[in-house]
Amino acid sequence: MSDPEIITIAEAAKLLRIGERTAYQLARDRQLAGAIKVGNQWRIDREVLVAWIKSEATRGLGAA
DSSP, X not given: OOOOOEEEHHHXXXXXXOXXXXXXXXXXXXXXXTEEEETTEXXXXXXHHHHHHHHHHHHHHTTO
């Protein structure tokens, strides 16, 4: 098992194409998959976030 790739809020926001403030709010509200707080900084498991994006995209296709 390899170590997870941990990214910052800024990197997650860029991946999601949202603002950093929005990403921080999602993390605080526990709505950003893979987000954990380390001290006073947020870190995100990139693999968990990407899997969440894919599942949300797939789920959204069924609603159309």
